Amino acid sequence: MAARRPGERSLLVPLLLPTWAMIGVFMVLPVGVMALYSFLTREFRGGVDWTFSLSAYDQFFFDRGLFGDEAPRLQWAYISIFWRSIWQAVIATVLCLLVGFPTAWFIATRPARSRGVWLFLITVPYWVNLLIRTVSLRFLLRDTGPLNQGLMSLGLVDAPLPVVNTNLAVQLGLFYSYLPFMVLPIYAAVERYNFALSEAAADLYASRWTTLREIVLPLVKPGIVAGCLLVFVPSLGAFLAPDLLGGAKTFMIGSLIDEQIKGSQGNWPFGAAVAVILMTLVLIALVAYARSVTRERSA
Amino acid sequence: MKRLLGAVALSALASAAQAQEELKVYIFFEYIPQELVEKFEAETGIDVTVDTFDSNEAMLAALKAGRLGEYDVAVPGDYMVEILRNQGLADTFTPEELPNFGNIDPQWIDVPFDPGRTSSIPYQWGLTAFAVNRDVYQGPIDSLSIIFDPPEELSGRINVLDSQGEVLALASMYLGIPQCTQDRDQLRALNDMLQEARQHWASFGSDTSKEVLVSGDAAAGMIYNGFATKARDEGANIEYAFPKEGSVIWMDNVVLLRDAPNRDNALRFMNFLLDPENAGAVTSYAAYQAGVLGAEEFTDPAIRDSPENNPPESVNLGDFVMACDETTQATYDAIWTNLKQ
Amino acid sequence: MKGVRHYPGFTAIALGCLLVLYAPMIVVGIYSFNGSTSLTTWGGFSLRWYADVFTGEEAERFGMATWNSLTIAFMAATVSTVIATAAAVAMVRGGRFRGKAGTFALINLPLMVPEIVIAVATLIFFSTIGLETGYLTVLIAHVTFCIPFAYLPISARLQGIEGTYEQAARDLYASRWQAFSLILLPLMAPGIVSGYLLAFIISLDDFIITNFVKGAGMETLPTAIFGSVKQGLKPNIMAISTMLLVVSILFVTLSYLINRRGQKTLVQQGDRA
Numbered sequence: 005m006a007a008r009r010p011g012e013r014s015l016l017v018p019l020l021l022p023t024w025a026m027i028g029v030f031m032v033l034p035v036g037v038m039a040l041y042s043f044l045t046r047e048f049r050g051g052v053d054w055t056f057s058l059s060a061y062d063q064f065f066f067d068r069g070l071f072g073d074e075a076p077r078l079q080w081a082y083i084s085i086f087w088r089s090i091w092q093a094v095i096a097t098v099l100c101l102l103v104g105f106p107t108a109w110f111i112a113t114r115p116a117r118s119r120g121v122w123l124f125l126i127t128v129p130y131w132v133n134l135l136i137r138t139v140s141l142r143f144l145l146r147d148t149g150p151l152n153q154g155l156m157s158l159g160l161v162d163a164p165l166p167v168v169n170t171n172l173a174v175q176l177g178l179f180y181s182y183l184p185f186m187v188l189p190i191y192a193a194v195e196r197y198n199f200a201l202s203e204a205a206a207d208l209y210a211s212r213w214t215t216l217r218e219i220v221l222p223l224v225k226p227g228i229v230a231g232c233l234l235v236f237v238p239s240l241g242a243f244l245a246p247d248l249l250g251g252a253k254t255f256m257i258g259s260l261i262d263e264q265i266k267g268s269q270g271n272w273p274f275g276a277a278v279a280v281i282l283m284t285l286v287l288i289a290l291v292a293y294a295r296s297v298t299r300e301r302s303a
Numbered sequence: 304m305k306r307l308l309g310a311v312a313l314s315a316l317a318s319a320a321q322a323q324e325e326l327k328v329y330i331f332f333e334y335i336p337q338e339l340v341e342k343f344e345a346e347t348g349i350d351v352t353v354d355t356f357d358s359n360e361a362m363l364a365a366l367k368a369g370r371l372g373e374y375d376v377a378v379p380g381d382y383m384v385e386i387l388r389n390q391g392l393a394d395t396f397t398p399e400e401l402p403n404f405g406n407i408d409p410q411w412i413d414v415p416f417d418p419g420r421t422s423s424i425p426y427q428w429g430l431t432a433f434a435v436n437r438d439v440y441q442g443p444i445d446s447l448s449i450i451f452d453p454p455e456e457l458s459g460r461i462n463v464l465d466s467q468g469e470v471l472a473l474a475s476m477y478l479g480i481p482q483c484t485q486d487r488d489q490l491r492a493l494n495d496m497l498q499e500a501r502q503h504w505a506s507f508g509s510d511t512s513k514e515v516l517v518s519g520d521a522a523a524g525m526i527y528n529g530f531a532t533k534a535r536d537e538g539a540n541i542e543y544a545f546p547k548e549g550s551v552i553w554m555d556n557v558v559l560l561r562d563a564p565n566r567d568n569a570l571r572f573m574n575f576l577l578d579p580e581n582a583g584a585v586t587s588y589a590a591y592q593a594g595v596l597g598a599e600e601f602t603d604p605a606i607r608d609s610p611e612n613n614p615p616e617s618v619n620l621g622d623f624v625m626a627c628d629e630t631t632q633a634t635y636d637a638i639w640t641n642l643k644q
Numbered sequence: 645m646k647g648v649r650h651y652p653g654f655t656a657i658a659l660g661c662l663l664v665l666y667a668p669m670i671v672v673g674i675y676s677f678n679g680s681t682s683l684t685t686w687g688g689f690s691l692r693w694y695a696d697v698f699t700g701e702e703a704e705r706f707g708m709a710t711w712n713s714l715t716i717a718f719m720a721a722t723v724s725t726v727i728a729t730a731a732a733v734a735m736v737r738g739g740r741f742r743g744k745a746g747t748f749a750l751i752n753l754p755l756m757v758p759e760i761v762i763a764v765a766t767l768i769f770f771s772t773i774g775l776e777t778g779y780l781t782v783l784i785a786h787v788t789f790c791i792p793f794a795y796l797p798i799s800a801r802l803q804g805i806e807g808t809y810e811q812a813a814r815d816l817y818a819s820r821w822q823a824f825s826l827i828l829l830p831l832m833a834p835g836i837v838s839g840y841l842l843a844f845i846i847s848l849d850d851f852i853i854t855n856f857v858k859g860a861g862m863e864t865l866p867t868a869i870f871g872s873v874k875q876g877l878k879p880n881i882m883a884i885s886t887m888l889l890v891v892s893i894l895f896v897t898l899s900y901l902i903n904r905r906g907q908k909t910l911v912q913q914g915d916r917a
Contacts, residue, residue: 015820016741019734022727023791027750030788031762038761041768049386050359051367068839070494070637071487072630081644103661106651110658113649122658124900129665131842133849133894136885139873140668143675148519150671166521169506180664187661202648212651233500239757243852244747248873252465255643258760265764265856270360272768279764282417286758368771509873518877 008075035283042277047072052272060277082260082278086285089257092171092240092246096178097186103179103227104186108227111187112194113155123191130184138177138244142168169251178235185234193227194220226297233293237286257282278282326568329365329377331555332357333581343575349568356537359383366392370563375569381554382468382626384423391625393422394559396408400570401578410592411554415623424573425594426636427556429612430620431469434531434541435475438523444544447477449523451500458503462515465507467639468624469525474500477620483627494638501642508531516541528611531592535611541609548556549621554594570632578609670891676882691882700880702872709868712779713848714865720786721794727787727842728794729836733828736802737810744756754789762789763856770857777859785857786847792837793846797903801835834902841899845892 045057066076109123129137144151147164155161167173197220205215221228243258251258257278264275265275324347327504328335332355332531356362359379363386366377371392379387387393398404398420407425417423435444440456451474453461464470464613474497475482480489505521511532515521526534529545557576564568582593583601590606593599599607606612612622676694680687697706731751754762762785770781809831813823827862829836851866858867865888872881 010491016738018732019738020743020747023731023747023751026727026788027791028752028786030766030769031753031757032750034765035757035761037772038765041772048632048763049363049390051364057775069635072633072637081695084644098419103657103664105653106657107661108569109651110654120904124897125662128893128896131667131845131849132669132889132892133663133851133866133869133885134871135849135851136672136888137668139869139877139885140672140879143877144521144668146518146669180668183661183665197393199648204647212648215648216651237756241760243760244585251462251508253501253504253643253782261760261764265767267360270364275764276768279761282758283761286756286761290756364771369774508874510871514875514877 019203032104036274039280042273042280044273046271046273049270051270057273060271060273063274064277064281066293074284085255085260086257086281088254089240090285092174092178092256093236093242096182096239097232097235098177099179100183100186104183105190105228108187108190110195112191119195123188126187131169134181135244137181138248141177141180142173142248145173148283168249169253171250173249174246174256177249178239180243181242182235184240185238186231187232189230190224190227193224197223220278229293229296237289240286241282305476314489316565320529324565324568325352326376326565326572327352327354327374327570329354329362329374330358330517331355331378331528334378334555334589336584339581339584339588342581342641343572346458346575347568347571349565351572363387366560371560372564374536374560376519376572377558377560378426378555379558379571381414381416381623384556384558385626387560388417388422388560392561394563394566394572395421395560396559397421397502401574401577403574404593406577406579406582406597408594408596410433414554415625423556423558424577426555426557426576426607427591428594429591430528430545430614431464431530431553432544432546432550432621433523433525434474434516434522434534434543436516436519436521437540437542437562444542445472445547447546447548448548449544450525451477451496453503453523457523460507461504462506462508462521462524464512464525465509465602467490467644468634470642471638472551472622472624473525476546479548482622482625483631485631490634494641497629498643509641513537516542529589529606532606532609545614545618547619549619552621552623554623582599650763672882673886673889676879676886678879678882693879695889696880697883697887702880705863706865706884709863709865712782712863713865716779716783716786719783720790720842720847721777724790725794725798725836725840725842727758728791728798728839729832731791732795732802732835733824737800737807741791751792751795753792755792758854763853766853767856777857778862781859782854782862782864786850786854789821789850789853790843790847794843797838797842797899798832798835801838801892802835802905805831837904838899841895841902845895848888851893855909862893 008302041052043056043058044054045055045059047053060075063079064077067079067081068076084097107126111119111126114122120142124231143149145167146152147166147168150301152161152164156164167176202215203222205219210218241258242256246252246256246259250256255263257295261275261278261282264278326349328351330353334355340353343349344351352418354374356365362379363383366374366387377387386391401424402418404424407420411425411428412420414420418459432447433444433450435449435457439460440454449457450463452616471484471493472627474493475484478489478492478496480486480493484490504518506513506515512524512531514525516524516526516531516534517537517539519539520545531541534541535543557573559566559573559641560568576585577595579597580601581597582595582598586593586598586604587601589605592612593602615639675692678687678690678691679692697703711917728751731747735747736792737749738744766781766785767777770777775781805828809827810823813827814820818826848867850864852869855870856869863871865884869881869884872878
């Protein structure tokens with residue numbers, strides 16, 4: 005880095021001020037206000053009363069029966085919604101990893117010139133409107149869609165494969181939405197991998213798969229962890245895939261929040277509380293990630 | 304009549320003084336034909352501003368957040384009229400203030416959400432029950448059991464409205480229990496019945512309720528009658544049902560708001576909408592039913608004569624969705640969350 | 645040499661991966677040229693649905709939505725690129741300073757927090773300060789979440805430019821502003837253009853946040869499409885989708901090509917994300 009002249013530092017603040025102001029006022033502050041909102045009292049039929057209350061969190065964690073007068077037990081309704089969302093996101097992440105790792109490996113082992121093109125091809129779908137991609141997938145998979153009609157006319161199946169409105173469709177949708185997020189960081193890690201290590205292992209009679217497991221995977225692990233995180237986080241709060249592909253049969257975190265904020269229940273404090281809980285989970289995942297990276301580096 | 308003349312004279316004076324008379328209308332988006340607004344402006348010289356909302360709850364939230372006093376009339380759904388009245392957000396008028404008051408279909412005067420019509424007039428109404436794909440199921444469809452305890456052909460291929468009010472009201476009618484009941488055994492029965500029924504359902508969707516029937520993703524589905532007409536127009540071989548247990552009746556209404564800045568203009572607008580020709584124009588555009596006597600004559604025949612809009616004489620139309628009190632509503636919310644957890 | 649790099653099945657998976665990514669879009673692209681009104685039967689090649697987009701009954705609604713989307717994307721991309729450029733210069737050329745890590749986290753915050761959380765927080769915030777939801781609130785939200793997308797390519801580009809250029813200029817008595825505008829800015833240009841284009845696309849495509857803060861009546865292209873799709877996937881929607889797809893691909897290709905000129909591919913920035 006070039007040596008700085010005296011006075012250059014004075015520019016830092018004016019250069020960074022717009023960023024601080026914009027993100028600070030219109031993102032950090034709103035998240036703070038939302039957190040505050042989750043501790044307010046809900047007014048019957050929409051609106052809030054500006055008095056402190058824990059009732060949103062109480063509703064989330066404690067079940068007092070259908071009529072609200074039983075002894076509080078742990079509330080499974082919302083926990084199971086979270087659990088289901090997490091599970092869907094995990095499956096989508098695993099699917100992405102199973103497909104994304106070989107793809108990233110394949111690209112990284114192409115000649116340098118064609119790598120750029122391959123990466124470009126993988127990235128392009130990400131920039132295409134997520135809504136359009138999800139709708140396209142539904143069109144492709146539906147009972148009367150091209151895939152099922154094609155399979156039936158080929159005589160491979162007798163009746164349409166029921167995919168739309170199932171959990172499988174949601175997982176496929178998430179997988180399809182976020183696959184590029186998995187490929188890119190793994191590619192970056194594999195690209196830096198020194199293949200001489202594989203050759204050395206081969207010379208010592210290690211099988212291909214042993215080499216992969218014992219040598220490659222530990223070295224590219226940061227890329228894999230980053231990829232998993234980049235798929236997992238957006239999958240967790242996904243809204244379009246469950247709604248359009250899953251048939252909205254059960255609440256997911258995204259639709260639960262949406263219903264509280266925009267739906268007939270009009271319970272903003274509870275919606276805010278669910279969002280705060282979701283954000284807390286994501287932050288925990290991010291901190292765990294940051295720690296694992298620091299540990300890897302210091303090791 | 305004298306009063307009206309007085310009002311007209313007064314507003315003429317006011318318009319001379321103010322230069323421009325105004326009216327602010329708050330309504331669902333794409334729910335009033337632009338030509339009709341222009342016709343009103345041309346007839347009265349009043350400058351109309353139309354603001355839109357996308358749900359009853361959003362409208363209520365906006366009014367409570369300080370927009371009251373800005374709008375003259377709003378057009379919310381039935382239960383929301385009751386909420387507006389209970390929360391003191393609606394103004395009242397006397398039938399004499401609306402020369403066309405007598406045009407209101409008598410069956411919609413003593414409605415539960417505004418008995419005797421002191422704050423609101425009908426705008427559009429319709430029914431919510433269900434439609435069945437006749438290629439899939441040919442049996443009788445005169446009972447709500449098609450949705451809540453379906454025959455084998457339909458099980459697993461049913462779409463249900465993603466709307467707590469309508470689903471719980473229809474479920475209550477199916478069980479023969481009153482809406483907003485406080486009887487715990489009845490509420491438990493309602494919860495248990497829905498838990499059983501959900502196993503037969505493929506999807507929840509309100510906006511999509513037409514599309515799933517047209518595309519064949521669902522073989523039966525809860526649907527608004529006007530929506531079923533559209534689904535049939537788009538080629539679905541479906542029949543809309545008028546179940547014997549009753550349907551959900553819904554009605555959007557023009558409500559005179561409290562602190563309306565142009566109360567007289569608001570009443571002129573409401574009176575204008577009660578004119579059969581104008582009510583017919585709204586109906587032709589929105590494709591439901593008007594609730595105004597004589598409007599049929601001015602309604603697009605395709606909409607007026609559709610089987611969905613003409614229930615058999617003897618059928619039980621059903622009831623409006625009721626606005627429950629806070630305790631019962633909490634139980635309803637819990638039942639809904641159980642259903643979708 | 646090839647031996648250790650090759651794993652059986654990986655090639656097939658990579659090709660399958662491309663197929664999965666592109667198949668739905670290609671299918672929709674093909675069906676948008678379907679002459680039939682029905683979705684599932686093929687009625688011969690036709691451009692009627694493209695004509696329908698511009699002349700059909702939904703033309704006005706989609707026209708308005710497109711106008712909103714384009715003007716918002718233009719303004720949001722412009723403002724966020726200016727902000728991001730300033731931030732990148734400070735972050736990359738500013739050396740170590742207090743709060744650098746915090747600022748870096750702040751810039752990346754919109755990428756880290758789930759979109760639905762940002763959407764809810766923004767809506768509650770606007771409602772609390774009494775700002776009515778509409779065009780303005782959508783624009784503000786878009787500027788905010790576009791900043792990191794504009795920032796990443798710009799800072800990546802800047803990191804590749806050695807400080808000696810500016811230093812040489814300064815040694816030759818160029819003012820600070822001259823050194824920046826005459827030397828650094830032209831060198832940064834590919835990164836800035838790339839950042840601008842990505843911000844533009846991100847704004848053009850956003851659905852969740854827009855849907856929360858747009859208010860009634862106001863539509864952008866994605867929210868209008870969402871509304872229509874719920875009423876049924878019609879061939880005209882497929883035509884609009886295909887056109888939007890082509891626009892997205894054009895923009896990304898342009899961004900990729902411009903950036904490659906500076907030997908920095910999109911992807912190298914991607915992995916810094």
